Amino acid sequence: MEQHKHQEHKLSGVGLLISLGIIYGDIGTSPLYVFKSIIGTRLITEDLVLGGLSCVFWTMTLLTTIKYVIITLKADNKGEGGIFSLYSLVKNKAKWTIIPATVGGAALLADGIITPPFTVSAAIEGLAIRYPDISTLPIVLAILTAIFIIQQFGTNFIGKAFGPVMWVWFTMLAVLGIIHIAGHLEIIKSINPWYAYHILSTHPEAFAIVGGVFLCTTGAEALYSDLGHCGRPNIRVSWIYVKSCLMLNYCGQGVWLLSQKGQYLDGKVPFYSIMPEWFLFYGIAMATLAAIIASQALISGSFTLIAEAVRLNLWPKVKINYPSIQKGQIYVPSMNLILFIGCMIVLALFKTSENMEHAYGLSITITMLMTTILVCVFLKKKHVPYCLIAIFAVVYSIVELTFLAGNLPRITHGGWFTVLLGSILFLTSWTWYQGRKIRNSQVNFVDLEKHIEIFKDLSHDESIPKFASQLVYLTNSHFSNEIEQSIIYSILQKQPKRADVYWFLHVTVTGEPYTSEYKVTHIEKGKIIRIDFRLGFRVAPAINLLFRKAVEDLVMAKEVDIVSQYATMKKYKIAGDFKFIILEKDISNYSVFSAKNRLLMRFNNFLRRFSVSIDKGFGLDMSIVSTEKIPLSLNSRRNLSLKRIPDH
Incomplete structure (x- = not known):
């Protein structure tokens, strides 16, 4: 600005x-x-x-x-x-x-x-x-x-x-x-x-x-x-x-x-x-x-x-x-x-x-x-x-x-x-x-450091087709040492996603009107990188452009290498592809909520039908965005009792 x-x-x-x-x-x-x-x-x-x-x-x-x-x-x-x-x-x-x-x-x-x-x-x-x-x-x-x-x-x-x-x-x-x-x-x-x-x-x-x-x-x-x-x-x-x-x-x-x-x-x-x-x-x-x-x-x-x-x-x-x-x-x-x-x-x-x-x-x-x-x-x-x-x-x-x-x-x-x-x-x-507060309260966060070795091994596992050279997720976590369980689920279980570099982007809306700055955390050098954007409440969250500018700065500073690791592409120093994954968190079971929160969530879901999608809201390039529906695991599940009958 x-x-x-x-x-x-x-x-x-x-x-x-x-x-x-x-x-x-x-x-x-x-x-x-x-x-x-x-x-x-x-x-x-x-x-x-x-x-x-x-x-x-x-x-x-x-x-x-x-x-x-x-x-x-x-x-x-x-x-x-x-x-x-x-x-x-x-x-x-x-x-x-x-x-x-x-x-x-x-x-x-x-x-x-x-x-x-x-x-x-x-x-x-x-x-x-x-x-x-x-x-x-x-x-x-x-x-x-x-x-x-x-x-x-x-x-x-x-x-x-x-x-x-x-x-x-x-x-x-x-x-x-x-x-x-x-x-x-x-x-x-x-x-x-x-x-x-x-x-x-x-x-x-x-x-x-x-x-x-x-x-x-x-x-x-x-x-x-x-x-x-x-x-x-x-x-x-x-x-x-x-x-x-x-x-x-x-x-x-x-x-x-x-x-x-x-x-x-x-x-x-x-x-x-x-x-x-x-x-x-x-x-x-x-x-x-x-x-x-x-x-x-x-x-x-x-x-x-x-x-x-x-x-x-x-x-x-x-x-x-x-x-x-x-x-x-x-x-x-x-x-x-x-x-x-x-x-x-x-x-x-x-x-x-x-x-x-x-x-x-x-x-x-x-x-x-x-x-x-x-x-x-x-x-x-x-x-x-x-x-x-x-x-x-x-x-x-x-x-x-x-x-x-x-x-x-x-x-x-x-x-x-x-x-x-x-x-x-x-x-x-x-x-x-x-509704957003209730959704956020149901998000489970896990220790990212416990998954670093898995990510590194996955990145070099040639038995798995490469999903993208640079794989990017948006995270709500305010801390660099934790990540949503749903992101781990998306990378490792929903479909193993092999990539050269895993990026996690976090956006904070500040109390100032025109703040526009970012901070980089190298969780695992050259492999797992987090960028925290701090944007004022009057700044358009054009994450696609802001992320590109941040990556350019990192490349100029020789902090990251975005050259594709495919042999031919690497030979001619061609940049690898970027892929954004947007996770749409879905709550299907409302029975665990109080009557008031059930009503709130149903109306909230009704409003979501008229709101723009997450990718459009953050100004992402649709050609490099993939959307996945992820069930939002609830912290307050009912205690289930299930008895197994012996097979005679």
């Missing part, structure tokens, strides 16, 4: 522009729907408007600015961020962190399904102001379909335009707000936290208002997830501009709402209502572009999240493509299909942004809670004083649990879809992880 991947991005004009384009799509489109949700069907009053504005300001300050921009961005993993990067930092400190990491990841994926149709619908529905009879659903459907189709070709060509477009968008938000604030500077008093306290303590629908307020910060998690694309300094500086533009626009909407005191919204959208009539079409066009960028960011983020989950063994192995040379640009066909189908279901179920609003926000509340838990473990690891950790935990637990409580009533109005979606994703991730 390039050295710059290990370095934090420096503050620069280009970096700030990239930050605007990549990070703020979700949070940047929130003015489209936040006040519409806060007001809802309620009578517009001064208390409601000023209280709503105050809640928005302090939510963005407490959650986005302090929690994420100031504190959480410090939990970078060699410059990378996101809930799985954070989990990688703390997993060795506390094994139980797998639970909040898995829950948070599933909730984040659920958000990736709900956000695109919601955001695009909220933008396009502005057309109804000019054309009341227009059906916006087909337009939203066409835009989303186009977004998902272009994923397979890579988005590098449009990604370059994201920064300038979002700069225009945020500047437009600020200008529209300033125009309305200019003659009503008293709106600035809404910054006083008393107004937030007053509306939440006196309004009978306070929790419903809280649910609407939370929508202003749903994109905060993206600030952390995209840390690796932009770097901490660029995010922190660009956030100052973004927050200023957002608050100016919210205040502008607040001024307009105060002019509507004593009335109801009745379908009016505060965001579009502050636009001059002549500008409406341009405003809708810009909102649509911003919504497309927000959707693209969520989709790309979902691909990255799944790729990390696969390498951390939290998701079934799936095919991952690299459509362009842009850093971090990946395409996961199966996830693209899942996201597309999910978006279409959301459109079919809810149809309008007003209906989707009830399903939106709940998943991100859960992700934020999980991030808070993981950050507390990280701060403990960094030896931050316990009193400060306690303050952080208490403050953000109260804030986020309050938002969760405010979103819970939405479950019966559409939030059930978020709960169902997140539960399915969590169940998939958790079952895969637990």
Whole structure:
């Protein structure tokens, strides 16, 4: 990996522009729907408007600015961020962190399904102001379909335009707000936290208002997830501009709402209502572009999240493509299909942004809670004083649990879809992880040193046809002096496999994002060699290429000789053939497991049908791979009693 991947991005004009384009799509489109949700069907009053504005300001300050921009961005993993990067930092400190990491990841994926149709619908529905009879659903459907189709070709060509477009968008938000604030500077008093306290303590629908307020910060998690694309300094500086533009626009909407005191919204959208009539079409066009960028960011983020989950063994192995040379640009066909189908279901179920609003926000509340838990473990690891950790935990637990409580009533109005979606994703991730743990617990390891002489004799036994010049196995053993019994069974019993050299490869996924290194152990010089690869959780495990490079290094260093031992081939110094053996371990008898583990393993086997094979998952050349099914011997066999009857 390039050295710059290990370095934090420096503050620069280009970096700030990239930050605007990549990070703020979700949070940047929130003015489209936040006040519409806060007001809802309620009578517009001064208390409601000023209280709503105050809640928005302090939510963005407490959650986005302090929690994420100031504190959480410090939990970078060699410059990378996101809930799985954070989990990688703390997993060795506390094994139980797998639970909040898995829950948070599933909730984040659920958000990736709900956000695109919601955001695009909220933008396009502005057309109804000019054309009341227009059906916006087909337009939203066409835009989303186009977004998902272009994923397979890579988005590098449009990604370059994201920064300038979002700069225009945020500047437009600020200008529209300033125009309305200019003659009503008293709106600035809404910054006083008393107004937030007053509306939440006196309004009978306070929790419903809280649910609407939370929508202003749903994109905060993206600030952390995209840390690796932009770097901490660029995010922190660009956030100052973004927050200023957002608050100016919210205040502008607040001024307009105060002019509507004593009335109801009745379908009016505060965001579009502050636009001059002549500008409406341009405003809708810009909102649509911003919504497309927000959707693209969520989709790309979902691909990255799944790729990390696969390498951390939290998701079934799936095919991952690299459509362009842009850093971090990946395409996961199966996830693209899942996201597309999910978006279409959301459109079919809810149809309008007003209906989707009830399903939106709940998943991100859960992700934020999980991030808070993981950050507390990280701060403990960094030896931050316990009193400060306690303050952080208490403050953000109260804030986020309050938002969760405010979103819970939405479950019966559409939030059930978020709960169902997140539960399915969590169940998939958790079952895969637990199934792998159960399988690994049933693997028997044996002392490799006891078999060295057998391997040497087998290698020189000309009565056995040579299977390959270089025979390669993947091993799960973390120690060079032991090997799976199934590999011994494959080499010696299933079919004796004579080879000149036996190679054992082990892959460890590190807690760092871009580690790419290997260690060689000569168990028996020139005959039995082990290579341990240490790869970061964001490095593609292309073992075929990595192994070839390692062998080339060993040949150059004259540590190994890969020239074929066949007489003719040896005469002309032609390299021998390499053969990979992949062992598919099969459990056929589930009766030895508990009822819970039986259920887990059956679902795990179901998921394995949809995952890519081991050879494809490790990027092996299919022409040199042979797959063998090996029964996985169980450590917990039942004690069998068998009596022999004498033959009379």
